[in-house]
Amino acid sequence: MTHRHPKAILFDLDDTILNYDSVADRSWKQVCEAVSPKLPGLGTQELFTALKEKAQWFWSDPDRHLRGRRDLLAARMEIVSSVLQSLEVSDLEICQEISVSYEKIRTELITPRPGAIETLQQLHRDGIKLGLVTNGAKEPQRAKIDRFGLEPLFDSIVIEGEFGIGKPDRSVYEHSMKKLGVNPRQTWMIGDNLYFDVGAAQELGIWGIWVDWRRSGLSKDSKVKPDRIVHLISDLVDPAQGE
Ligand SMILES: [Mg+2]
Incomplete structure (x- = not known):
């Protein structure tokens, strides 16, 4: 098993799937x-x-x-x-x-980021287990999930306001992986917050992908070194982007 073919992908919501x-x-x-x-x-x-x-x-x-x-x-x-x-x-x-x-x-x-919904649909069709891991209160996060029809695309949805704890606490990731029946070596986490979404997940052995939506690039003194950097989540399914 390598990280090349994940069994599950965990997604952040704001500025990863949605423009926020x-x-x-x-x-x-x-x-x-x-x-x-x-x-x-x-x-x-x-x-x-x-x-x-x-x-x-x-x-x-x-x-x-x-x-x-x-x-x-x-x-x-x-x-x-x-x-x-x-x-x-x-x-x-x-x-x-x-x-x-x-x-x-x-x-x-708020709008979906370019290609985001289509990417989730494709990964879902491909049989990869998808988890949503989002910080924030229950009502605004649920409202966004409902508004953009995201619920049916995910096998697990963990919202800070419902779970009681948010990223970067390890229990959020452990709970999500348990719900999906996967271990860290089988899992990718993708999000725009370098520590909450990438570094904290990497500490558990999850493959961490950073969404650099500002296109600012990784600063030289960044303590977190993402396993991969993308601008859009659609890069995950775009063959031109390679693996
Ligand atoms: Mg975010």
């Missing part, structure tokens, strides 16, 4: 354009830059990340209220409006 982080900027922009008439003296660009910077800061910390992904709206509210305070805007209604409409717009903008 990649729609964040467009969502902030749309919200800023919509609310800026209500904030005289404050430029759309100034508000956009401040929100983007604060959001980057918020999500860069593991503890805030864990808290935020369990309650996205609360996270948005925390980011927006902190930005408005720094811009000396003390209007709670605007804070609520920006946070709620950001969440709504961002959800609407």
Whole structure:
């Protein structure tokens, strides 16, 4: 048995199967354009830059990340209220409006990544066991799974908000492999988060594939060395990409 022909493939959801982080900027922009008439003296660009910077800061910390992904709206509210305070805007209604409409717009903008659904369908037809391993609260993750008809394509779906623990905890991977009846040597894990999806899986002996959707390349000082790097999951079934 080699890793060349996996019995099972575990997939991350956001930015692996669906465009998610990649729609964040467009969502902030749309919200800023919509609310800026209500904030005289404050430029759309100034508000956009401040929100983007604060959001980057918020999500860069593991503890805030864990808290935020369990309650996205609360996270948005925390980011927006902190930005408005720094811009000396003390209007709670605007804070609520920006946070709620950001969440709504961002959800609407989510789309499958090119070829993602077709790739899952093909792998499913080929008899490879497919597992979904996604962090986040139950409701938003389930809503995306339902909206894009993903459930029938997977033999196992493990959502942090349902399982109680999220990636990179090893129990998430062990639970998924147990449900699929496979061992790490028979399994690939593919995702866009270098440590959560690739490094943590590799530590268990799973073959780790990194989805470099930003096309940024692996930094020289990266501690995680993926077994393979792709831009789209369709590269897994594209003969031109080789193995
Ligand atoms: Mg992801």
